[in-house]
Amino acid sequence: MTDEQLGAAVAGLQDAAADLRGTLVREITWFEPPDAKNLDPISLAAGFGLVLASSFLAGFEEEARRAAKKLGRQSFRWLRGMVEKYFRTASSQPKKQKSNSEEEEVSHLARDAANTAATLDPETYQQILTATEERLSEELQATTAMPKKRAQDLSRKIRTAAEKHVLAKRRQRK
């Protein structure tokens, strides 16, 4: 695992977040806690794209592990926590930068998922992507009150962005 891989994963995550920004500006209300005050969707959406793309990658990693070791369904167990934490920080200290440890955690997560993707055969890779997308959609519905179709659409967009900018890029470099 090299610094180059880490750098590529971070850049990929940022590109994925940029792809999601337009969508998230419209969808962010679903995630806002009831006591959210005067949050600006534009500044929120940029950071929140990172949260959702990372969440997808974490789910992908867990889904791959589950497929390999036949573990139980645990994907996205941390989605809710990440969302809550993100809005808590945004509400109280909108200008606060992410701490180094948080950034590192997300970068490692993206790199690990990308490395895992690079080891999978095409069929398994697609199966895991689809399973991750479905699981994320279910979790979005449970976490946000988002209607099913809306959650499916958003989940598909998150998958596309994460796949295009992080997973597929790493597979191409394999």
Added chain:
Amino acid sequence: MMLTPQKLRYDTNALSRSLLTPRFDYADGALAMHAALAGYQTKTGRFVTAMWVRVRNRGNIGYIEIKDEVSGQYRRTLPEGVSPTKVIDIEVDPYLGAANKLLIELTRLISSLAAGRVPNICGTQERIEIQRMPQSFWSELEQQLARVQTAIAQTYNSSIVAARSERLQPRLLEMIKKKDAASVQQEMEDLGRSISELRSLYAADATLVAWATIYRDLCHEISEYCKKSKMSAPEAAATYIRYVAFGATPGGVTDPIGLTLGLLDKTAREGLHEISATIAERYFDEGSDLIEEALGKRSLDDFGEALYKAGPLLFAATRVFKSLIEGNRPTVPESSAATYAKRANVAEEQAVRVNTSLLNMLENRAGVRWNSHQARVGEAQSKGPKAADEEITRIIEQNYFYPRCWERYLRGHTSDLPPLECTDSPQKN
């Protein structure tokens, strides 16, 4: 000034769509509010954005947040956490009648141009000219504005509801006699179709469309629910009749909003809130899909048309979700109420953006809004690409002011008006 026929048609459509979404008084109120804000800005030199405003309208006082040119939900009290010292005071002129004035002005302008005259731009010495057009072009525009004028009249919606109710009554009696729902179902389908047709002719506001759609769909879903449940056939037919008859009582309520709320209240009271929520979800999805479709358009008129179709669906979704959380709802479980509250909030937010975008098109007839949007992007560009991207996202993705294809025009050379079409060729200097 040389006016193109395309621009005149587009302006006529923009005015018609805005006055009918959700309904006339919204546009009138919003225009009066904008006039009051403009007055405040002229007087103080301060631009009002991301601020709470205390609005005085006759004896009424309310609060509204102005954010990115979009007015939020009107509230009776200032929300917790907002400092009263940071709220600015605005007095709205309730008699401004701005929307009606615009309708009258445009009608006069079209009549004048149709007669081959060269009128002045209202309040100026500048003359308006247009190429010679066939009579059919002028009569189409005149008829469209006449239909809008009819549709915004105070008693129009009630008269439509009363007429449809009268048509339904003999069919309901027939159904009771023959125990056959077919003719009533057909009539309900026809109701939805005919009001949609009126809408496409600019002769129905969003509240009338929402009434017809909710009434038709709710009765249909209740009929399906009865079929699937263990109800006996006569019991199922009786339930269906009760719901249809609720909206078609001789001499009963004819206000579409009142009727819609009554019907929704009835379903909630009878523990059928999930049926209401199902149709609201469908309206929300369809309305959101239309927004997405609108943002992908390459003509401003097509963009406005898609948003005009989205308006009644989002209005309906908001009304239904709200009806499930407002008032005493012992049949709605707390967990469902939380979901409905969130959905009502999102649906209303989308509905407001659609209404504001339609109003933006109307207020942009002389390019005032366009100039300000281009200036904002230009200023952001001078700060760097990230700031410019954010401004574009704000204007297009957050507020739906233009389709996505207009990004390059917003970033491009300044122009008096937004182009009506997005072309593949680079923008001319």
